[in-house]
Structure formats: structure tokens, C-alpha cells
Amino acid sequence: MTAMDKPHLIRTSVEAAKEVFARPAYLGLAVAIALAAFLASLWIPNYKLIGAVFITPDVTLDTKLQLLASLLAGISTNFGAFAAFSAATIPLLFGVDIAMLVYFLRRRRARLPHGEIAASVGGAASGVVAAGCAACGSFLLVTILSFLGASGALALLPLQGGELGLLSIALLLLSIFLIARKIAAPVVCEIKPPAQPPGNAPPLEERP
Amino acid sequence: MMLRYFKSSPLGRAAAVLLITGTLAAGNTAAQPNQPSAAPAAADFIQPVTQRDHIRGNPDAPVKIVEFADTECPLCKRFHPTLQRIVAEYPGKVAWVFRHFPLDNIHPKARKEAEATECANDLGGNEKFWAYLDRLYKITPSNNRLDPAELPRIAEYVGLNRAKFEQCLESGKYAQRVAEDLDDALAAGAQGTPYTVVVAPNGRKFAILGAQPYASVKLVVEIALQQKK
Numbered sequence: 037m038t039a040m041d042k043p044h045l046i047r048t049s050v051e052a053a054k055e056v057f058a059r060p061a062y063l064g065l066a067v068a069i070a071l072a073a074f075l076a077s078l079w080i081p082n083y084k085l086i087g088a089v090f091i092t093p094d095v096t097l098d099t100k101l102q103l104l105a106s107l108l109a110g111i112s113t114n115f116g117a118f119a120a121f122s123a124a125t126i127p128l129l130f131g132v133d134i135a136m137l138v139y140f141l142r143r144r145r146a147r148l149p150h151g152e153i154a155a156s157v158g159g160a161a162s163g164v165v166a167a168g169c170a171a172c173g174s175f176l177l178v179t180i181l182s183f184l185g186a187s188g189a190l191a192l193l194p195l196q197g198g199e200l201g202l203l204s205i206a207l208l209l210l211s212i213f214l215i216a217r218k219i220a221a222p223v224v225c226e227i228k229p230p231a232q233p234p235g236n237a238p239p240l241e242e243r244p
Numbered sequence: 245m246m247l248r249y250f251k252s253s254p255l256g257r258a259a260a261v262l263l264i265t266g267t268l269a270a271g272n273t274a275a276q277p278n279q280p281s282a283a284p285a286a287a288d289f290i291q292p293v294t295q296r297d298h299i300r301g302n303p304d305a306p307v308k309i310v311e312f313a314d315t316e317c318p319l320c321k322r323f324h325p326t327l328q329r330i331v332a333e334y335p336g337k338v339a340w341v342f343r344h345f346p347l348d349n350i351h352p353k354a355r356k357e358a359e360a361t362e363c364a365n366d367l368g369g370n371e372k373f374w375a376y377l378d379r380l381y382k383i384t385p386s387n388n389r390l391d392p393a394e395l396p397r398i399a400e401y402v403g404l405n406r407a408k409f410e411q412c413l414e415s416g417k418y419a420q421r422v423a424e425d426l427d428d429a430l431a432a433g434a435q436g437t438p439y440t441v442v443v444a445p446n447g448r449k450f451a452i453l454g455a456q457p458y459a460s461v462k463l464v465v466e467i468a469l470q471q472k473k
Contacts, residue, residue, distance in 0.1 A: 081453050082454070089450065099463065107457070109460070113323075172319050
């Protein structure tokens, strides 16, 4: 592969995304996953409240739905500007990532490549940790750091643990790029160029 | 067999990572020093509201809002005006009860600030407790950034004797009181702050985690008011 052939990070990702999301089914899948992840990040921290209201007798369905809708405004009251950005971006990237993974797997009928799955799972997992904060101290990170006896370090971080949101975004972007590169790669066998002068050339080798 | 699947398949490894993350997330509690490590998950174990509590509004109000908060938590600072508005809009119907839940591992200054509010209560009663708390929330930059030198200044600002306040704060006489509130918070299922339990007249409890919007809190208060004894 020459320098000219090296995949351009953004161009490759955009081309692959165009290919995937030109199909309404994958666009729908990405939107559905992103929406589900976004709603979950705002509702799950208050599952006890939602559960209590939903099982309380005489509370109308309208009131229950109003509560669910009102909790969505928590994105502005429960998060700072940076955390709100992460809370909105992570579900979006997660939806795009999963839709592209599904497209790749269905098209190639291939096994999931290790790098892609690692970045994808890492992005999602750190997203869970980062988005787990709907209240001070509810970070999963705090628990982990407490266990390690290093929770005081959190107070020293400039974003008070919001760095995990950045990590999550970076991992999801990496995962999307890795999948995009796979999608953009031609579905043909590449012939390895001869390494020796003609005459002593070894037999042509195919690699997928 | 299952273990072999987790080890051999990339999907299996991914599932294992998500399983571990989910398990950790489900068991996520704000662990505190000298506190029980496992807290009940429901708000059913909350201590009843008594004269010992700091109450804003009518103490005999049918609905009690018990807030567990940390004075250095930015979300508690943001949530404070929400509860001020709720109490103002439901005169006689809602009582706001404040209990301490300082998160030592991320806000080491919060415990002493909690003791400072108790000293304000000691020297000036319930009215000064709330005046002190309002002022503290107003001036703290949050996230453990309030200069401790501000604590006696706040006492002076709300009309307390500075020397007596400093003497009270240095004695640590309210450390136990703060620790008891913290125990109550953990027993009530608090996993972070602000943690607010709305108690209906029939004893039904609605636990709110985080600085939820005014509309959500108002809706929960309305539901609680409908729950007759």
C-alpha cells in the first residue's frame, strides 16, 4: 500500500457512512439505538422514581407520560455543558457504530474483527461510566477509584471525571473508523506485488 | 462450556465486558469511610421526620420532601432554588427537610461545611440554619472549591456571633450529627446527591436522584398530595 492509497480517516468514514446510511433500514437502526441509549441515560438513574409513580394507584397514564417527558429536561439541569454534550454525542455515535457493525457483518458474513469489537465495547462501556452521573458521587468511576483508594484523584481532574466522556467519544470514533475502513475495502482478493526482479519471482499469492 | 465461549469468541468477550460493567454499574454506591458498604435499594428505610430535623415550611405539612445533599455538589447547588420554589408555591402543603450527605471521596470539605450549618442552627435556630445554607450555596463555587475561611464570614453575614461560631466549628461537636444523617442517607438508598425523597401523607415514598427539573419535582409533589391517609 502506497502513501496515496492510505485510507484518509475522515474521507473513509464519510464514504462508508454514506454507503451504510443510504439504506433506510440502517439509518432507522442507528436512530433507534441512539434514541434508546439517550432515553436510557436520562431515565435509568431515576428508575426507582419511575417505578414508584407507575405502580401508584390512581395516577393517570397522562401524568406518567408527563413525568417521563419532564425528566428529559434533566439534560439541562443535571449536566454541565460538557457533560450534556457527552450525553448527547455518545448515544449518537453508539447508534452509528452499531448500525455500521451490523451492515458490515451482514454484507461480509464475516466474524467480528477483534480491534473493532474492542473499540466498540470500550466506547460503550466508558459511555456507561461517563453517563452514569445524574448526581454527584454516582459515578461508577468513584466506586472503582474508592476500591483502589484513589478516589481523591477525581477531584484533581479538570473535568471532575468528565474525561471519561471524552474517552468514550474517542473510542467510539475509533471503532467507527475501523469499521468504515473494513466497509470501504474492496471485496476482492488483492494480488501481492512481486518483491524480487522478474525471473526469480515467486508464484503470485492471494490474500483476502 | 460458557467460560470457553467467553474466552474463545470476540462476541463472548464483548458480552463478558458488558456483563462486568453492568454488574458494577448496578452495584454502584458512593462508598463512604466507616459506613456500611451495602445499602438497601429502596427509600423505605428513611428515618421519620422529627423535631430534630431542619424543616423549611409547615412542619405539619401533608407532604414532606427530605433532601440528602452535599454542600460542595454542583447539582445540589443547582437544585436548591428548585426546592425553594416548590416550598414557596405550596404554602402549608409541603415541608422541606434537609439532611447531610457529604461525599468525602470527591468533596472532602463538605463534611466540615455540614458541621458549620449545624453550628449556625445551634447558635441561631432553624431560621439561621436555612439562612446559612442559602448563603453557603450562593457563594460556593462547588466541587470542593469553597475557601474554609468563608465559613465564619457566612456566619457573620447571617447575623451570628463569629467567635462563638468558630468555637463551635472547631469543637467538632456536630460531627456525630452529620454522620448520623449520612447513615440515614445510605439506609434510604442514596447513591449520590442530591437525593430527594418525597413522602406522601399515606407514607408512600418517591425517590428522586439528581437535580431533576422543576416540572418533574412539581409533578411528583402533585402525585404525593393526591395520596390520602
